[in-house]
Amino acid sequence: MTKCNTHSLTCPKCSQAREVVLYDSINADHDPLLKEKLFKGGINMFQCEPCDVVALVNYPLLYHDMKRKFIVQYFPPDVLEDENFFKIFRKNGTLSVEGLPDGNYMKEPHLVFDMNEMLRYVVFRDNVFETGQA
Numbered sequence: 001m002t003k004c005n006t007h008s009l010t011c012p013k014c015s016q017a018r019e020v021v022l023y024d025s026i027n028a029d030h031d032p033l034l035k036e037k038l039f040k041g042g043i044n045m046f047q048c049e050p051c052d053v054v055a056l057v058n059y060p061l062l063y064h065d066m067k068r069k070f071i072v073q074y075f076p077p078d079v080l081e082d083e084n085f086f087k088i089f090r091k092n093g094t095l096s097v098e099g100l101p102d103g104n105y106m107k108e109p110h111l112v113f114d115m116n117e118m119l120r121y122v123v124f125r126d127n128v129f130e131t132g133q134a
């Protein structure tokens with residue numbers, strides 16, 4: 001499921017509040033246009049036109065591909081400074097998700113702390129789905 005909300009953020013240059021749509025998650029199967037937008041750098045970007053400011057918002061983003069059965073979860077790198085962040089994981093680095101059977105791909109999202117790495121991983125999975133071994 002794709003999930004987004006409108007947030008009001010302050011421009012670092014002119015201090016004006018600007019509305020920005022922030023996505024929590026993108027479903028690549030339901031919303032192929034959002035996938036395209038993601039690859040063009042148009043997701044979770046703050047923009048202030050008069051100041052010519054365009055910047056990625058520090059906001060987690062989940063990318064879900066149901067057809068190819070994978071999830072990539074982006075976390076802004078600041079979370080690594082936050083002790084509580086680690087409490088949502090098991091010691092083996094997997095997410096603690098209730099109610100899903102073992103071996104379900106949704107239990108083991110690929111974690112990234114860099115948006116470019118998210119895009120590279122999606123390219124990898126898209127291509128390996130086409131030409132990889134069974």
Ligand SMILES: [Zn+2]
Pocket residue numbers: 011012013014015016048049050051053
């Ligand atoms: Zn501004």
